[in-house]
Amino acid sequence: MKKLSTILTVSAILILSSCSPSGEHRQPTVAADPLPSWNEGATKQSIMDFVTRVTDPASPGFVPEAERIATFDNDGTLWAEQPLYFQLFFAIDRVKALAPEHPEWETQQPFKAVIEDDLEALVASGKRGLLELIMATHAGMTTDEFARIATTWLESTRHPTSGRPFTDMVYQPMLEVLDYLRAHSFKTYIVSAGGIEFMRPWTEEVYGIPPEQVVGSSIKTSFEIRDNGSVLMRLPEIDFIDDKAAKPVAINSHIGRRPIAAFGNSDGDLQMLQYATGGDHPGFALIVHHDDAEREWAYDRESHIGRLDKALEEATAKGWTVVSMRDDWRRIFPWN
Amino acid sequence: MKKLSTILTVSAILILSSCSPSGEHRQPTVAADPLPSWNEGATKQSIMDFVTRVTDPASPGFVPEAERIATFDNDGTLWAEQPLYFQLFFAIDRVKALAPEHPEWETQQPFKAVIEDDLEALVASGKRGLLELIMATHAGMTTDEFARIATTWLESTRHPTSGRPFTDMVYQPMLEVLDYLRAHSFKTYIVSAGGIEFMRPWTEEVYGIPPEQVVGSSIKTSFEIRDNGSVLMRLPEIDFIDDKAAKPVAINSHIGRRPIAAFGNSDGDLQMLQYATGGDHPGFALIVHHDDAEREWAYDRESHIGRLDKALEEATAKGWTVVSMRDDWRRIFPWN
Secondary structure, X not given: OOHHHHHHHHHHHHHHHHHOOOOOOOOOOOOOOOOOOEOOOHHHHHHHHHHHHHHOOOOOOOOOHHHOEEEEOOEOOOEOOOOOOHHHHHHHHHHHHHHHHOHHHXXXXXXXXXXXXXXHHHHHOHHHHHHHHHHHHOOOOEHHHHHHHHHHHHHHOEOOOOOOEHHHOEOHHHHHHHHHHHHOOOEEEEEEEEEHHHHHHHHHHHHOOOHHXXXXXXXXXXXXXXXXXXXXXXXXXXEEOOOOOHHHHHHHHHOOOOOOEXXXXXXXXXXXXXXXXXXXXXXXXXXXXOEOOOOOOXXXXXXXXXXXXXXXXXXXXXXXXXXXXXXXXXXXXXOO | OOHHHHHHHHHHHHHHHHHOOOOOOOOOOOOOOXXXXXXXXXXXXXXXXXXXXXXXXXXXXXXXXXXXXXXXXXXXXOEOOOOOOHHHHHHHHXXXXXXXXXXXXXXXXXXXXXXXXXXXXXXXXHHHHHHHHHHHHOOOXXXXXXXXXXXXXXXXXXXXXXXXXXXXXXXXXXXXXXXXXXXXXXXXXXXXXXXXXXXXXXXXXXXXXXXXXXXXXXXEEEEEEEOOEEEEEEEEEEEEOOOOOHHHHHHHHHOOOOOOEXXXXXHHHHHHHHHHXXXXXXXXXXXXXXXXXXXXXXXXXXXXXXXXXXXXXXXXXXXOEEEXXXXXXXXXXXXX
């Protein structure tokens, strides 16, 4: 991410916007471009063709409104995931805050790596290690208390390279896809390996996706009666890791319908994309390929975070839509 | 359930309806009774008072639309559960169909009881035993195949005493509550110990509750790639039993919000009612008490099915709404 190029891009967009006939002053009879941050081309067209195919009543691929389910991965698909999964920054801050109560963490990975600021060792502990770290630091409070802790952290912490709130690190083109699908009566869901209760407090405001449409990894909870009411306590035990082949399982459990469109960016999303395209309806699968080292980050087959290897092979073999962030996205973030 | 009394009740309702000024011919300026199958009285009033309290913007108990979550138990709350849970009739038919492939069932409970038509031994095996029976007979096919099997069975099988389709054995007064709440922007959910995939194929048509708003017990599933697509296989392993203290846990997992209203009929619903009434909002809890041996069934503290004991104590202590089916419901089923 280079700041100069960002500034140039922002300037270019501002100039383009002020000259453009599109926008609020347009005649209402002219159809607005629903995906203004997408460059014209095959990628953008594939999204619009799919929506037309399943929503035009005269189309053989027409899908009734109730069955228009679209599922989105979060990390790397709706918001950025570099230099670390954002929830991991949260977990790191929690580990440091809780470390005085946990002397055993000084010798125990991945906690040791966190306390010693050894990000390389942390990333090397893998997705499952990272999830365990997250789970271990997210327990011991009620669900309501956890939502408050997560919200407070998100409001007070900034992304290390952009200096922006983490909720600003969302992809403008994907926000447009969410809106576009919902305008065509799709129900949009998040299906992420991220913590379900870490996402739910803010997804409605940021993505327009309410808590009940967020699916993610979880730790166990226990129902308890208190003097002044009842609570769910968060237990230090993993309940479900919503990644790879578990994504279709979680989709079936939470939604009970097969999605007809799925959006991901890594091998962790492969099975979700296979599920969306493996049914009777014409399914749509899209992969966001991080290939823009100038405006965002470039990584795929060798990355510890958001590794994209097998899913890229399958996308090519199956003709899925692969988004080049560099070529297909006019802008990356809403503040560009 | 006595047929003569049913006929008399039906006749009385038909006579009353034809004399009544309410109905479709009313002037649109006169507010319709949203709960016409409920007799006037404290029970009906408590429902309407609650809805007014949380939906009137001037009320101190006002709740924003997005937080108006209402959860309903299914067996004994939305539809009948006698002489056995209806899903158990389905399981019984499945056991008999599959028995030739399972010689070990001849000596193994609760399968032995099913094969020998020993309903008493079956009921005595308890809710958990019954659930295990259900789970064991519901595996070995894809989720799509299971939905078709369940749908076919529901369409072709009749309730043993009423001779009606099982989906006719739903409570008209509760259908009206569902509609009434939805008309006031509540989102209505089923949270049942019944099988989630047994309910989902029909709850939208019967209750207006779509699959994604159905929460229930589940067996594990496994994602598999097939030549012509992808499927979820149902495995003979219990994943989650959505009963008692697990109901708040499942509500949090699936919905991510605390309900402000909950409806049940047995001790299996107690924790869900405690959860709905244990938060910051004014929560509403309602128990359907089966005390109408004439028109339905009468059972509570001693029943193997739908035991209502502790929850009835707590309802009295906490001032929850307890519905007397005999006194509060003008009619029971839609076809009365």
